[in-house]
Amino acid sequence: MIDLALLYGFIALAAALLCTAWRLSVGPTMADRILALDTMVIDTLALIVLYGIHHGRSVLFEAAILIAMVGFISTVAYCRFILRGDVIE
Amino acid sequence: MLALIAEILVALLIVIGSSFALIGSFGLVKLPDLVTRLHGPTKATTVGVGAVLIASMIYFTVLEGDFSFHELVITLFLFLTAPLTANFIAKAYMHRHIRHDALPSTNREEGWATYDPPGEEGPLAPTQNPVTQPPAKT
Numbered sequence: 654m655i656d657l658a659l660l661y662g663f664i665a666l667a668a669a670l671l672c673t674a675w676r677l678s679v680g681p682t683m684a685d686r687i688l689a690l691d692t693m694v695i696d697t698l699a700l701i702v703l704y705g706i707h708h709g710r711s712v713l714f715e716a717a718i719l720i721a722m723v724g725f726i727s728t729v730a731y732c733r734f735i736l737r738g739d740v741i742e
Numbered sequence: 743m744l745a746l747i748a749e750i751l752v753a754l755l756i757v758i759g760s761s762f763a764l765i766g767s768f769g770l771v772k773l774p775d776l777v778t779r780l781h782g783p784t785k786a787t788t789v790g791v792g793a794v795l796i797a798s799m800i801y802f803t804v805l806e807g808d809f810s811f812h813e814l815v816i817t818l819f820l821f822l823t824a825p826l827t828a829n830f831i832a833k834a835y836m837h838r839h840i841r842h843d844a845l846p847s848t849n850r851e852e853g854w855a856t857y858d859p860p861g862e863e864g865p866l867a868p869t870q871n872p873v874t875q876p877p878a879k880t
Contacts (some may be wrong), residue, residue: 655801658753662760662794669760669767669786676770676779684776684835691827692767692783698816699763699786699794703756706798714812721816725823732830736837 659707666700687731694724748804752797759793766790776835780828787824792817 670693677689698717705713730740762785769782795813802810845854 654749654753655756658756662756665760665764669764672764672767672771682776682835682839684831684838685779687834688776688779688783688831689770691831692770692786695783695787695791695820696763696767698820699759699791702791702794702798702813703760706752706756706801709806711798711802711806711808711810714810714816717816718812718819721819721823725819725827728827729830732827732834735834736830 655706659703662703663700666696666703669696670700683735684732687728687735690731691724691728694720694728698724745805748800752801752805755793755797755800759790759797761790762786762793763790776839777832780832784824784828787820791820 673689673693673696677686677693680686680689698720701713701717701720705711705717734740766782766784766786769785770779773779773782795817799810799813802808842854848854
């Protein structure tokens with residue numbers, strides 16, 4: 654039963670990643686692209702957690718934490734670059 | 743019996759979480775402009791990743807037998823940072839695409855925080871209601 658749910662989860666998250674990739678490539682404004690990248694990070698996080706359940710390994714959570722932190726910092730840095738023209742003043 | 747209940751719960755949470763992630767990302771495609779588009783991925787962040795992480799906690803605690811709680815760290819981090827990123831993205835969008843005088847007056851000495859940094863500079867936004875403007879400090 655968990656295997657079926659995992660299959661559904663992988664397919665749904667792959668479709669979600671395709672949606673965000675479409676918005677990332679089409680997105681009319683720069684803020685749209687930042688939002689699409691942020692959503693893509695979150696979908697990847699869920700995908701990594703599902704992969705950890707699939708393989709029965711809890712080692713992958715360190716990778717999930719790292720991706721969450723890097724995604725947050727890159728989003729804030731990009732927004733700050735648009736707002737102030739510089740990342741670190 | 744406990745293993746069966748845990749298995750049903752894990753499968754249900756995985757389905758719910760990935761469905762919400764899909765709905766949030768589909769909202770990113772479907773909604774018309776950025777300010778409404780900000781609404782979609784919050785579903786993916788809170789319910790989507792939250793349900794998947796709870797499923798993994800239950801799976802590793804009950805079915806694999808080793809107690810794991812560091813999923814709570816990811817959940818806490820995401821819940822703390824999601825409003826910050828939304829605020830930053832909205833501010834970047836306003837900075838680039840919304841005119842300063844499209845916003846109503848703040849009726850205070852300072853203008854809107856996105857356009858007017860706090861401090862000595864004074865308001866940048868035009869004051870449309872000078873009657874309720876407090877007198878300038880000397």
